[in-house]
Amino acid sequence: MIRLEKVNKYFYKGEPREVHALRDIDLNIEKGEFTLFSGPSGCGKTTLLNAIGALDSIDSGQIYLDDKEIGSLNEEERTRIRLEEMGFVFQAYNLVPVLTVEENIGFVMRLRGFSDEEIKQRVLEVASMLEIDNKLQTLPNALSGGQQQRVAVARAVAGKPKIILADEPTANLDSKNSKALMDMMKELNKKEEISIIFASHDDYIMENVRRVVTLNDGRIVDV
Amino acid sequence: MFKLIVKMAWKNSFLRLSRTLLVIIMIAVSMSMMLGIQGLYDGMADTMIDKNRRSGSGDVSIFAKGYRVNKDLQYRIKNADELSAEIKKIEGVKELVLRVKAEGLLSTARKSSFASMQGIDLRAEESFGDFSEFLKEGEINLEGQGALIGLELAKRLKVTIGSKLVFSTQDSSGEINSIALRIRAIMQTTNIVLDTNAIFIDAKKMHRFLGTDSSEATQIAIMTADKKTNDLLKANFSDLDVKSFLQLQPMMKQMQDVMIIFNSITFFIVMTVVFIGILGVMYVSVLDRIREFGIAMGIGMQYRYIRIQICLEALFVGFIGYLGGALLGALFLLYLRDYGLDLSAFSDALEMWGYASTIKGTIKISYFTTTFAAIISASLFSVFIPLRKIKRLNPIEVIKAEK
Numbered sequence: 343m344i345r346l347e348k349v350n351k352y353f354y355k356g357e358p359r360e361v362h363a364l365r366d367i368d369l370n371i372e373k374g375e376f377t378l379f380s381g382p383s384g385c386g387k388t389t390l391l392n393a394i395g396a397l398d399s400i401d402s403g404q405i406y407l408d409d410k411e412i413g414s415l416n417e418e419e420r421t422r423i424r425l426e427e428m429g430f431v432f433q434a435y436n437l438v439p440v441l442t443v444e445e446n447i448g449f450v451m452r453l454r455g456f457s458d459e460e461i462k463q464r465v466l467e468v469a470s471m472l473e474i475d476n477k478l479q480t481l482p483n484a485l486s487g488g489q490q491q492r493v494a495v496a497r498a499v500a501g502k503p504k505i506i507l508a509d510e511p512t513a514n515l516d517s518k519n520s521k522a523l524m525d526m527m528k529e530l531n532k533k534e535e536i537s538i539i540f541a542s543h544d545d546y547i548m549e550n551v552r553r554v555v556t557l558n559d560g561r562i563v564d565v
Numbered sequence: 566m567f568k569l570i571v572k573m574a575w576k577n578s579f580l581r582l583s584r585t586l587l588v589i590i591m592i593a594v595s596m597s598m599m600l601g602i603q604g605l606y607d608g609m610a611d612t613m614i615d616k617n618r619r620s621g622s623g624d625v626s627i628f629a630k631g632y633r634v635n636k637d638l639q640y641r642i643k644n645a646d647e648l649s650a651e652i653k654k655i656e657g658v659k660e661l662v663l664r665v666k667a668e669g670l671l672s673t674a675r676k677s678s679f680a681s682m683q684g685i686d687l688r689a690e691e692s693f694g695d696f697s698e699f700l701k702e703g704e705i706n707l708e709g710q711g712a713l714i715g716l717e718l719a720k721r722l723k724v725t726i727g728s729k730l731v732f733s734t735q736d737s738s739g740e741i742n743s744i745a746l747r748i749r750a751i752m753q754t755t756n757i758v759l760d761t762n763a764i765f766i767d768a769k770k771m772h773r774f775l776g777t778d779s780s781e782a783t784q785i786a787i788m789t790a791d792k793k794t795n796d797l798l799k800a801n802f803s804d805l806d807v808k809s810f811l812q813l814q815p816m817m818k819q820m821q822d823v824m825i826i827f828n829s830i831t832f833f834i835v836m837t838v839v840f841i842g843i844l845g846v847m848y849v850s851v852l853d854r855i856r857e858f859g860i861a862m863g864i865g866m867q868y869r870y871i872r873i874q875i876c877l878e879a880l881f882v883g884f885i886g887y888l889g890g891a892l893l894g895a896l897f898l899l900y901l902r903d904y905g906l907d908l909s910a911f912s913d914a915l916e917m918w919g920y921a922s923t924i925k926g927t928i929k930i931s932y933f934t935t936t937f938a939a940i941i942s943a944s945l946f947s948v949f950i951p952l953r954k955i956k957r958l959n960p961i962e963v964i965k966a967e968k
Contacts, residue, residue, distance in 0.1 A: 388965075397863060398961045418867075425865025432964065436860040440576035445569065452566045453866055497864075509964075 429498030592886025619694025669734025684771020859963025901926025
């Protein structure tokens with residue numbers, strides 16, 4: 343489903359402070375896989391996640407999503423790929439503060455042009471699964487951190503993306519909420535057959551994913 | 566999606582309530598002030614033009630050819646009564662008056678001055694231009710030796726109500742003739758020519774004094790419904806000298822133009838302030854939410870939706886400001902129209918320039934339509950810079966920055 347071939351990424355290229363963030367990365371991620379990018383801080387796990395998520399460009403190599411090369415797309419095409427194929431969960435939740443939980447969950451679906459009926463049905467389904475169906479008319483700032491992160495997950499999942507990318511999704515959560523989130527993601531992975539990639543150094547996540555890709559100094563050192 | 570964007574734009578417009586309200590108040594207050602100033606400028610010009618029309622030339626004046634150059638009685642309209650009956654039949658002619666004028670010397674026992682004496686029919690003048698409204702002092706009475714005098718001429722000759730005067734001029738037979746008069750009223754028309762030179766007596770007495778027939782006149786002043794009637798009069802009486810108001814009083818046109826320039830300058834200054842106000846609030850608002858836009862773009866929101874959202878936010882602020890400004894401005898203009906701005910403290914200077922001491926405002930629909938168009942344009946222009954900031958935004962920079 344996702345294939346990376348000789349992917350290289352530099353920061354401050356050509357400058358004295360140049361950083362070689364990703365070095366000849368070759369990687370395959372199959373449909374429905376639950377993968378964790380692990381490694382010490384600065385090892386390149388977030389950079390790799392952003393490259394796969396079409397958020398960041400690469401300097402050489404290829405990234406294929408279902409045999410479509412996405413590494414060399416322009417910004418507009420990358421935006422479209424992110425909208426239609428991917429779901430994102432960020433460390434800081436990043437919900438739209440002026441929209442209700444229901445509207446936040448349905449936001450990506452609206453961008454993708456789903457009908458009102460489809461959105462309503464899917465939002466209810468996902469909200470029930472994540473146990474936030476009693477908060478649908480609430481504004482995000484009235485929710486706890488754990489609840490906000492569930493809304494963020496619901497937003498990422500609602501549009502039925504092929505892949506969900508989550509960068510340190512448990513960093514702002516306590517252990518109880520981290521565990522709950524991880525359990526929900528596992529369930530989603532199982533029920534919806536969505537590929538999930540986490541970038542994290544949370545031990546609980548490491549223990550609960552099927553596959554751990556360890557990076558060090560921009561290289562994959564263990565798969 | 567559009568419904569959601571409208572909701573986001575509306576809610577975000579008032580996310581920082583006090584900031585947005587301040588800008589709305591700024592727009593409303595500056596716009597209402599501008600409307601008031603526009604109304605006053607136009608009111609000054611319109612009042613002056615209206616009084617000049619009513620007291621002088623009307624919308625169109627007809628003279629015998631050669632009269633306006635020579636001001637001699639031999640160039641009078643000899644069949645003025647027949648002509649006026651014919652003119653009255655023309656559709657679009659509202660009112661008309663016949664006047665007989667003679668230029669000469671007006672003297673008291675100690676002073677004398679050039680003057681233009683006008684023989685008028687008081688009833689016809691009242692119907693033509695509410696002549697009694699120009700009364701400054703005394704009583705409008707032309708019986709016996711009664712005469713009405715222009716304010717500035719009265720000041721120049723140092724005459725008051727009851728003063729005796731002698732007017733001398735050349736009559737229709739070419740002889741120098743004089744008439745004794747007594748001032749019954751002082752008139753202020755704000756028509757500089759009349760106020761500084763005119764003395765009014767009864768038309769019949771004027772005819773007797775000049776030896777002219779009551780069917781004759783030197784001027785036929787006409788009020789018309791529209792410009793089409795003016796053109797028709799010009800075409801129908803081409804053997805006479807037919808002139809429109811602005812042809813006879815080109816200074817009025819210049820004054821109107823000067824007022825338009827003043828209004829345009831005020832308009833430009835206020836709209837610049839509005840533009841900067843909305844630009845400021847939009848720029849700060851976008852900077853406040855730059856992370857939100859970056860994340861939205863990160864999860865796949867296209868720039869065109871953000872552009873619509875920002876434009877709507879600016880339009881909401883501008884439009885609400887406009888509504889407030891239109892409401893305040895309308896109240897201000899209604900007050901100025903009904904009560905005017907009392908500048909009696911400066912009446913001498915104002916009267917010298919032909920203005921009334923209480924300036925009444927004018928209300929025109931165009932004030933509101935042009936301001937609406939300008940505020941909407943200012944709102945839309947004001948988002949260029951904030952939108953450029955977002956367009957250059959790389960979602961990954963925002964996502965990295967939050968970590």
